[in-house]
Amino acid sequence: MTNAIQVEHIAFGYWPQSLVLEDISFTARAGTFLAVVGPNGVGKSTLIAILGGLLKPRSGTVLLDGRNLRSYSTRAIARKITVVRQEFIPAFGFSVMETVLMARTPHYGQLGFESQADRDLAAQALSLTDTTQFASRPLANLSAGERQRVFIARALAQDTPILLLDEPTSCLDFRHQVGIYDLLKSIQLEKHRTIVAVTHDINLAAQYCDEALLLYPPCGPSDAEGTASTGQLRCRIGDTSAILTPQEIERAFGTRVFSGVVGRERFLLPLGTRAKDAGLSGRTSG
Amino acid sequence: MSSAGTIRRVRSVHRPLTPRMLLFRIVAAVVLLVLIMFLCSLVGPQDISLKAAMSRPANPAIANPSHQILVSVRIPRVLLAAMVGAALAASGVTFQALLRNPLADPYILGISSGAGLGAMLAIISGFSWTLWGRSPIAVFAFGGALGTVWLVWAIGRLTGKYHTTGLLLAGVVVNAFFSALILFLVSIAKSQELQATMFWLMGNMIEEDFLVLWVGGGCITAGIVALFFLSPQLNIISIGRQDARSIGVSVERTELAAFAVSAFITAIAVSMSGLIGFVGLIIPHAVRLVLGPDHRQLLPVSSLIGAVFLVVADTVARVIVAPAQLPVGVVTAMIGGPFFLILLIRYSRKVYWPT
Numbered sequence: 223m224t225n226a227i228q229v230e231h232i233a234f235g236y237w238p239q240s241l242v243l244e245d246i247s248f249t250a251r252a253g254t255f256l257a258v259v260g261p262n263g264v265g266k267s268t269l270i271a272i273l274g275g276l277l278k279p280r281s282g283t284v285l286l287d288g289r290n291l292r293s294y295s296t297r298a299i300a301r302k303i304t305v306v307r308q309e310f311i312p313a314f315g316f317s318v319m320e321t322v323l324m325a326r327t328p329h330y331g332q333l334g335f336e337s338q339a340d341r342d343l344a345a346q347a348l349s350l351t352d353t354t355q356f357a358s359r360p361l362a363n364l365s366a367g368e369r370q371r372v373f374i375a376r377a378l379a380q381d382t383p384i385l386l387l388d389e390p391t392s393c394l395d396f397r398h399q400v401g402i403y404d405l406l407k408s409i410q411l412e413k414h415r416t417i418v419a420v421t422h423d424i425n426l427a428a429q430y431c432d433e434a435l436l437l438y439p440p441c442g443p444s445d446a447e448g449t450a451s452t453g454q455l456r457c458r459i460g461d462t463s464a465i466l467t468p469q470e471i472e473r474a475f476g477t478r479v480f481s482g483v484v485g486r487e488r489f490l491l492p493l494g495t496r497a498k499d500a501g502l503s504g505r506t507s508g
Numbered sequence: 509m510s511s512a513g514t515i516r517r518v519r520s521v522h523r524p525l526t527p528r529m530l531l532f533r534i535v536a537a538v539v540l541l542v543l544i545m546f547l548c549s550l551v552g553p554q555d556i557s558l559k560a561a562m563s564r565p566a567n568p569a570i571a572n573p574s575h576q577i578l579v580s581v582r583i584p585r586v587l588l589a590a591m592v593g594a595a596l597a598a599s600g601v602t603f604q605a606l607l608r609n610p611l612a613d614p615y616i617l618g619i620s621s622g623a624g625l626g627a628m629l630a631i632i633s634g635f636s637w638t639l640w641g642r643s644p645i646a647v648f649a650f651g652g653a654l655g656t657v658w659l660v661w662a663i664g665r666l667t668g669k670y671h672t673t674g675l676l677l678a679g680v681v682v683n684a685f686f687s688a689l690i691l692f693l694v695s696i697a698k699s700q701e702l703q704a705t706m707f708w709l710m711g712n713m714i715e716e717d718f719l720v721l722w723v724g725g726g727c728i729t730a731g732i733v734a735l736f737f738l739s740p741q742l743n744i745i746s747i748g749r750q751d752a753r754s755i756g757v758s759v760e761r762t763e764l765a766a767f768a769v770s771a772f773i774t775a776i777a778v779s780m781s782g783l784i785g786f787v788g789l790i791i792p793h794a795v796r797l798v799l800g801p802d803h804r805q806l807l808p809v810s811s812l813i814g815a816v817f818l819v820v821a822d823t824v825a826r827v828i829v830a831p832a833q834l835p836v837g838v839v840t841a842m843i844g845g846p847f848f849l850i851l852l853i854r855y856s857r858k859v860y861w862p863t
Contacts, residue, residue: 276753300756311748313608314801319524324744328756334740335527335804358523380755 225288226252226384226416227273232282234268242268246282248435248459250418252383255410257427257462258420260437261475266420267308269437270386273418274305286384300328304380306373306387312362318372319357322347325380340379347378350405352398366393374402378409385409387419391426399423403430424466428487434465438474466490525802533805537812544816545590548823549582553830556582585713587721588780589822589836590815592713593787595728595777597814598735599770600788601807605742606766607672614774614788617679618656621686623778626652627708628693631701645708646779653775656682661767710835711784713822724776731773732811738766739803746803786840787814790848797855817844 227250235241242265250256258266271277273284275291284291286302294302304325316324326340336344348354351371356364361372370393377385390406391399407430409415421427427434436458458465468481471490480491480502493500523529550556560574599614607616626648633644660679667674694702735742741762744752749759774788791814795806821839828834 271750274754276750296753296758297756300754303754305751305754307750307754309748309750311608311751313746313748314604314610314796316743316747316801317524320743320800320802321747323524324747325755327740327744335525335530341524 224252225249225285227418228285228288229273230283230285232272232279232284234265234272234277234279236268241280243272243279244440244456246437246457248457250384250416252416253410253414254433255407255417255431256419256459257431257434257466258418258437259422259424259427259434259466259471259474261439264437264439266437267388270305270307270388270418270420274303274386275299276305297328300380300382302382303384303386304377304382306377306385306390308388308392310361310369310373315360315362317358318348318353318361318364318375319344321361321372322376322379325376328380343381344375344379347375348372350378351375352401367395367398370394371398371402374405378405383414384416385418387417389420389422391421391423399426406430424471425489428462428466428489429484431462433459434462435459436465436470436474439476463488523800525800525805530805530808533799534808534812537809537816541590541812541816541819544819545586548819549578549586551823552577552582552826584718584721585822585826586819587725589713589818591721591725591728592777592781592784593791593814593816593818594732594811595773595814596784596788596818597791597810598732598807599774599777600814601792601803601810602735602742602766602770603788604792605746605803606763607676608746608748609672609676610793611789612676613785614770614777615683615783615785616676617660617771618682618686619653619771619774619778620783621683621690622656622659623649623653623775624690624709624783625656625686625693626650627782628690628697628705631704631708632693632697649708649782650775650779653778654771656686657767657771657775707835708782711782711837713781713825713836720780724780727776728773731769731776732807734769735766736804736807738762738769739807742766742803742807743801746801782837784818784837784840786837786844787818790844791817794848794851797851 229246229248232243232246233241234243242263246265246269258269260266268277272279273291275284275294275296278292286294286299291299322344323336323340326336326344327334330336330340345354345357348357351374353368353371353375356368356372361369364372370390374387374390377387385406387406391402394402403426406417406419410417419427419431438456438458440456458470466488468479468488468490471479475492477492477494480493480499481488482491483489493502550558550561554577556574556577561572561578562575563572596614600612603612603614603616604610606612609616627645629652630644630648660675660682663678663682664672664675667678694705697705741752741757744755744757745759745762752759777784792806792810795810795813799805799809818836818840821843822836824843825834825836825839828839
């Protein structure tokens with residue numbers, strides 16, 4: 223199995239004195255579904271931006287199909303990697319269909335127009351994300367959850383081997399959460415896509431992802447492997463069942479979690495001190 | 509149903525653009541422009557008929573006065589109005605897209621005050637030389653416009669590469685500073701100089717040198733064509749720089765090229781005709797309201813409609829108080845304002861406005 227994205231000792235900081243990411247190394251193999259998990263401010267979105275070539279790491283390298291990401295042109299990256307981010311800037315009333323069609327730009331010529339094939343692909347992406355009914359509406363007039371599905375439709379229309387998603391289901395209801403994860407899983411398996419998704423939904427990650435990358439905050443535990451210059455462990459990658467354990471999650475997030483087993487997979491539930499079941503301890507199965 | 513629900517059921521009026529639609533609309537706008545230019549060149553303080561202008565004078569030694577008015581006054585003036593209108597509208601479209609700001613116009617980054625200051629300096633210093641047949645006023649205005657945009661751009665870069673607010677604020681402050689300098693010069697100017705300055709600042713359409721028209725028109729046309737080639741990227745940049753990069757647009761390069769080209773054509777327009785407000789702000793919005801936001805269409809159609817609008821406005825300016833003439837800037841606001849408000853009320857319920 224080839225490596226789609228290989229990250230070697232990258233560090234990044236927005237300000238000269240501080241580092242958001244430090245000594246991060248991992249590999250996303252082609253055709254896998256990788257979850258990126260970690261507390262707020264640990265650099266998950268920054269990591270996605272670096273993997274997508276939007277930010278330049280201060281040190282270390284990112285290899286895309288074995289070649290340094292910096293050696294690709296912006297357009298060449300856009301043919302290989304799609305980035306779905308949280309941010310939305312309303313712009314002059316572009317409709318949903320127009321927004322999704324923009325993702326076809328890297329595939330047609332400089333002054334090109336979308337071909338019928340591009341239009342079909344965009345229409346298909348809308349239908350897969352349950353957004354066809356919004357096609358002619360201005361994007362800004364949708365709710366946050368509807369818009370999030372449109373952004374995923376746009377990512378599908380860009381049709382690249384690698385998808386990087388920043389909290390793709392943060393605004394979605396239950397039905398659309400599993401809808402999007404089912405969709406991502408199916409394109410991973412059927413089209414052999416590589417998917418890297420930042421998520422706070424550890425339970426969905428456990429159910430759908432193959433591997434998980436857990437990022438620890440700077441004051442996290444120290445460990446022998448994957449440690450930064452300060453001697454602290456900053457990230458750990460492995461099968462979801464090995465990484466998304468109550469112990470690891472408690473260490474990374476600094477909160478108590480309650481866990482149980484659904485069938486094959488574990489579920490994790492954070493419990494604060496004022497929760498109704500705060501008195502419970504340990505694990506249950508069900 | 510709640511008001512939010514009603515808003516959300518609104519559909520946009522425009523369909524996604526196809527090459528056929530684009531071609532059809534551009535051809536229609538070109539036909540309209542040619543027709544308007546033709547009609548307006550016959551209208552003026554002295555109406556002339558095409559037949560009179562084209563008829564051969566009985567005595568070849570005496571020139572046909574209608575022909576002379578048409579060729580040496582009306583046609584240059586109509587051509588100038590068309591190219592200035594097109595340049596301002598195209599540049600307005602570009603600035604609105606790049607700054608992601610519906611209030612942006614070609615003057616927002618200080619071109620107007622820079623050009624005004626340049627013109628003022630030329631008038632006060634009383635230069636009498638010419639450069640390639642241009643008066644020092646035009647040359648100084650051109651230099652002042654480009655110099656100011658460069659200054660604002662450089663200051664904007666210092667505030668950070670990743671947002672436009674710094675650039676906009678730099679533009680506003682430089683504009684205010686240069687406007688104060690203009691007022692200072694006005695306060696110490698002699699009355700004759702003052703009149704020349706006011707005449708220039710309010711915009712005028714007098715250009716009789718065909719060579720200047722061809723060169724200026726050629727540069728403006730080339731600039732608009734260049735912007736048209738950037739228009740797919742402008743679409744994508746208007747949804748955000750980071751998203752644009754992840755869709756494969758070289759954001760920095762595109763922004764620099766689009767800024768430079770639109771500043772250049774605006775500076776040409778300003779140096780030829782003075783400050784004409786309103787066209788660069790209103791025409792892009794009017795076209796966007798009616799046809800939708802796709803820049804591949806917005807840019808060429810706005811340019812053509814901007815040309816039509818300024819030709820009409822200038823014709824009104826020269827006939828409405830004939831034999832006197834109004835500054836064309838007064839007319840653009842007086843015709844354009846009510847017309848735009850009608851469009852606004854008619855269409856704005858059907859489109860989304862960025863807030």
